[in-house]
Amino acid sequence: MVMRTLFCWRTFNSSISVLQVLLKPLTSHAFYCKPSLGESYQKEAIFLLQRLYHDGRPRGPLWRGKKLIGKEALFVIQGLKRFKENEEKLDKFTKLHVLRLLKMDKIAVLNELERQEEVGLAFKMFNIIKKENWYKPDVYVYKDLVVALARRQKMEEAMRVWESLKGDELFPDSQTYAEVIRGFLRYGSPADAMNIYEDMKKSPYPPEELPFRILLKGLLPHPLLRNRVKQDFLELFPERHIYDPLEETFGMQ
Template structure:
């Protein structure tokens, strides 16, 4: 088996060398300057060496540089080593009530601003919402912290998708105290989360906040609310009237009344 692999490698090298040398001689027969010939020869040798280095024998590569493959490595390159160490430690001690506060005190509080934001973003991406909420509270106690709607928005959306609606409500109230208003995506996810958890009253409270937002509303949160309020026709009619006033050129599909319980 080893002899066959070695034979294939030798044949492949000879074919590549003959191919490039033939192409090289055909293109350089009319060349007069010897310096350009030397530079071209060097580039040819470099090309052949690259092909020899990346040669594949029996379907397996002959080398491996030790780095993981795929998008995971490309994402981790944007995060510093200290931030990666903190993320790993937080996940390791997340169920340990004694070690987690000590780890936060000794390592999380030492992070710079951008590293701490990177830790928060990565925990949200990994759906470690409890740890992300803990890191956000640590961030709020820093001297450099200023209310930022994007930090609130990403964390609220992550909590809503994880069905952590009690935490969403607390974070939402904190955001309102800082006079921040999220965008349509945040309203949509939070309204959907409250409706799917069986809390139409909380969904209507978020809806009222959306109407008082300085940004103009969009159709998607209205349609999510109209669909989720089918079992509650009184609330749905109120939202429908507002929708028709704000979007007079848009239409709403009303299913038969017996579907949503109207008598």
């Protein structure tokens, strides 16, 4: 039955595009053989035609999950990941393929590298984008990169991005402050976490609880620093409760 269906397809004028064939009902063309074939055989014929006329695009989850990423951007992402351990090949690949990408492709590459937690490559891509004539400081671009670097505990790179953000006179949101503070506390650098906290206090946006609570928990081994944060927290949120392990355990006032 499949061979019979294919024979019917061959009798159709080959000059009509595959797209036209798929869009129009099968019963409207002269190549439609017999109604007895039924709907199941019509679907089978369409499936076979789709396999014969492959348009070259990736199929399956890879394509459906990355519809906004062009083929050039996907090629660049794969190449950057392939050569990330070889600085010489990475620089050569960057000059040949990355620099010639269009604006939206470069942004798509940056976002996808962040999503895949390839933060070293994302940091490199961010520096490339900053040198473009069309680049304008965007707090959300900074935020995504800083959060990605902080979560991977790449704090030196995170601070470079942070200083660049401050240089552009931008202020991130509470989530960004919280992630960077958490990153420094995990990295074992409470002094840097406090520096970020001081920057947060200068922000024009209203303060939120999350960064304070992360600091209060992370600074338990550092009571002097914790007391400073605690006083600020009680002034800003007088109705909120702070869990103090020593007070709860030993009844200290």
